[in-house]
Amino acid sequence: MSSDAGTFASTVRGPRLDSPGGTNLPEPRTRRALALPLVLTAVFLALGFFSRARTNPHLAWTFGGVGAFLLAWQLVLLLVSARRGLRLEWEFVAVKSHYVQAMVQLAIYVYWGWYWRNVYAQAPLILSQVAFFYAFDALLAWSRGLKWRTGFGPMPIVLGTNLFMWFRDDWFVFQFLMVATGIFGKQFIRWRREGKLTHIFNPSALALTIFSLVLIVSGNTDHTWGQEIAITQGRPPHMYMEVFLCGMVVQYFFAVTLLTFAAAVTVGLLSVAYTQATGVYLFIDTNIPIAVFLGLHLLMTDPATTPRSSVGRIIFGSLYGIGVFVTLFILDAVGAAAFYDKLVVVPFLNLLTPALDRLASFGTAGKFGRWEAATAPRKMNFIFMGGWATCFLVMLATGFIEAPHPGATLAFWKKAAEEKRPHAKRNLLIILNDLATRDLDDPSVPVTTTGGNGQSREQALGVLCNQVALIYAEGKLTPPEPAKAAHFFARSSELGNLDGAANLCIQYLLLNRAEAGPGAGQALALLEKSCEGGTNGRNCFLLGYGYDTGRGLPADKVKARRFFEQGAEFGEILACKNLGRMQFLGEGGPADHASAARWLQKAADAHDGPSSFYLAKLYHNGDGVPQDEQRAAALLKQACDLGVQPACLLLQQERR
Numbered sequence: 001m002s003s004d005a006g007t008f009a010s011t012v013r014g015p016r017l018d019s020p021g022g023t024n025l026p027e028p029r030t031r032r033a034l035a036l037p038l039v040l041t042a043v044f045l046a047l048g049f050f051s052r053a054r055t056n057p058h059l060a061w062t063f064g065g066v067g068a069f070l071l072a073w074q075l076v077l078l079l080v081s082a083r084r085g086l087r088l089e090w091e092f093v094a095v096k097s098h099y100v101q102a103m104v105q106l107a108i109y110v111y112w113g114w115y116w117r118n119v120y121a122q123a124p125l126i127l128s129q130v131a132f133f134y135a136f137d138a139l140l141a142w143s144r145g146l147k148w149r150t151g152f153g154p155m156p157i158v159l160g161t162n163l164f165m166w167f168r169d170d171w172f173v174f175q176f177l178m179v180a181t182g183i184f185g186k187q188f189i190r191w192r193r194e195g196k197l198t199h200i201f202n203p204s205a206l207a208l209t210i211f212s213l214v215l216i217v218s219g220n221t222d223h224t225w226g227q228e229i230a231i232t233q234g235r236p237p238h239m240y241m242e243v244f245l246c247g248m249v250v251q252y253f254f255a256v257t258l259l260t261f262a263a264a265v266t267v268g269l270l271s272v273a274y275t276q277a278t279g280v281y282l283f284i285d286t287n288i289p290i291a292v293f294l295g296l297h298l299l300m301t302d303p304a305t306t307p308r309s310s311v312g313r314i315i316f317g318s319l320y321g322i323g324v325f326v327t328l329f330i331l332d333a334v335g336a337a338a339f340y341d342k343l344v345v346v347p348f349l350n351l352l353t354p355a356l357d358r359l360a361s362f363g364t365a366g367k368f369g370r371w372e373a374a375t376a377p378r379k380m381n382f383i384f385m386g387g388w389a390t391c392f393l394v395m396l397a398t399g400f401i402e403a404p405h406p407g408a409t410l411a412f413w414k415k416a417a418e419e420k421r422p423h424a425k426r427n428l429l430i431i432l433n434d435l436a437t438r439d440l441d442d443p444s445v446p447v448t449t450t451g452g453n454g455q456s457r458e459q460a461l462g463v464l465c466n467q468v469a470l471i472y473a474e475g476k477l478t479p480p481e482p483a484k485a486a487h488f489f490a491r492s493s494e495l496g497n498l499d500g501a502a503n504l505c506i507q508y509l510l511l512n513r514a515e516a517g518p519g520a521g522q523a524l525a526l527l528e529k530s531c532e533g534g535t536n537g538r539n540c541f542l543l544g545y546g547y548d549t550g551r552g553l554p555a556d557k558v559k560a561r562r563f564f565e566q567g568a569e570f571g572e573i574l575a576c577k578n579l580g581r582m583q584f585l586g587e588g589g590p591a592d593h594a595s596a597a598r599w600l601q602k603a604a605d606a607h608d609g610p611s612s613f614y615l616a617k618l619y620h621n622g623d624g625v626p627q628d629e630q631r632a633a634a635l636l637k638q639a640c641d642l643g644v645q646p647a648c649l650l651l652q653q654e655r656r
Contacts, residue, residue, distance in 0.1 A: 038074060041074070044135065048124070122162070174211070205346035271283060284427045286402075308357055309356070319349055465495065469492060486504065486516040544575060576600075597615060601615060616639060
């Protein structure tokens with residue numbers, strides 16, 4: 001039993017079967033000890049069914065099954081303790097590193113959840129994992145004949161795990177298996193360090209790594225919220241500052257500053273080198289992703305599984321940065337999600353911890369360690385914290401992190417993908433998928449576009465939606481998705497963007513995309529308003545086309561001819577073509593062959609077949625133009641070459 005002032009211990013002893021007065025029933029104190037996991041199991045079930053398990057059958061079965069497993073284990077332990085006279089002992093030890101880390105992690109959850117409410121909805125499921133950890137850990141220790149030493153330790157392990165990965169509701173049983181993996185690693189994989197038997201691996205990192213590798217190999221990443229977690233952690237404004245300040249608390253109490261400092265500098269330098277070599281950004285819209293920034297503060301800084309020496313910590317942190325960089329390329333090569341990059345490195349570095357400390361004891365590094373010990377490690381840690389704070393503030397002030405970033409614009413990655421830059425197409429798809437999950441109406445969501453200076457948020461959003469829609473409509477950089485294109489064009493039109501409105505009308509009027517129909521009327525109304533005194537010939541042509549065909553607008557040949565004329569005056573070839581046709585045929589007003597010839601000539605010069613055919617007729621008959629059979633024949637041949645079959649038939653007749 002610990003003699004520390006902060007330790008509360010309880011030892012439960014039962015009589016052995018061979019002692020006088022022995023009995024097959026456990027003594028009352030043994031039953032009271034077993035009441036602890038029983039209460040924890042009840043809390044576990046209550047939290048589970050307080051959550052979405054009430055409405056999700058898969059989640060309900062998960063909680064029912066795991067709860068039944070814990071209860072069965074307790075029953076077996078009760079019977080075995082009665083038969084063998086086992087002594088069940090437990091000890092509560094409040095370790096500062098555990099409750100400080102837990103409070104820091106909770107601060108991250110509270111702020112992150114304010115901007116992604118799924119975090120708050122997940123809270124009962126996260127707390128249920130804490131209850132499961134305590135119950136499972138107790139039963140495992142007693143089943144091994146050991147004293148159950150507990151405290152606040154389960155909280156940072158569970159909270160740390162959930163900061164990076166949740167399984168979706170239908171697969172949530174694996175969340176408890178992941179927590180159990182961390183417990184097994186903590187209890188069974190141990191070594192002697194500085195005279196004490198301690199666990200080798202950071203429990204959170206070990207469980208995350210094992211399950212990450214399984215998910216990668218099996219191709220089941222979509223069973224988790226891992227990708228969404230990594231993306232949404234960047235949504236809260238000033239999230240880097242919050243993570244930095246929370247990290248400073250951990251660094252102050254546990255002197256792990258150099259781990260974070262070295263890792264951040266390494267990732268930053270490698271990111272810059274990659275950009276210089278390729279012309280694009282490794283991490284899409286930042287030089288250090290927020291999820292990686294969080295990992296180098298709260299995932300790999302466990303003081304129990306990292307080096308004690310300053311030199312060892314520098315090497316450990318630098319290797320973490322290199323590991324993230326290399327892992328990202330490996331993940332890309334095997335087609336796995338990039339968010340695993342910061343998860344699978346830590347356990348391998350934990351294995352190097354004793355070697356790094358031994359390395360730090362030799363030569364110049366050893367002299368520095370002895371000088372540091374003589375100088376007072378706490379003072380040295382303050383110096384390291386000052387250095388890291390200075391570095392962070394420089395990164396913040398220069399826009400290296402958190403500032404508007406060129407890689408945050410869709411246009412940047414579209415251009416990079418067209419130029420076939422490394423990973424550009426993959427990163428473009430990531431940005432598109434992120435936009436699809438965001439509530440763009442939320443004013444807290446940043447909207448970044450190229451050339452957006454002086455724009456309101458609504459105007460910038462209209463430009464962005466039009467850019468997204470064009471990518472889906474063109475189908476060059478992504479598979480064509482007409483429904484998504486129509487959705488974003490309509491959204492752009494609703495925001496008053498004329499290009500978005502025009503593109504939606506093109507989809508509906510010219511390309512016959514039924515998906516664009518619902519928003520076409522509103523888009524045409526926006527274009528009609530813009531054409532009053534405007535100078536955009538394309539928009540006026542689309543209005544004329546709508547009135548001419550009666551699609552999206554009431555059929556009105558007079559208005560059609562008027563808007564075609566307006567579009568033709570502004571140089572829109574399609575407007576010239578349609579105006580010439582209407583003047584030739586006398587639609588929407590009296591026939592005007594002289595004016596028709598002028599507009600048809602412009603369209604024919606642009607290699608429009610029907611316009612060449614109509615113009616050939618005018619020259620043949622001498623209507624509105626001087627009669628010219630040679631000119632008529634040349635225009636007729638041009639029309640035939642452009643696929644106008646009546647022109648080809650007339651040419652054949654003339655040759656006979």
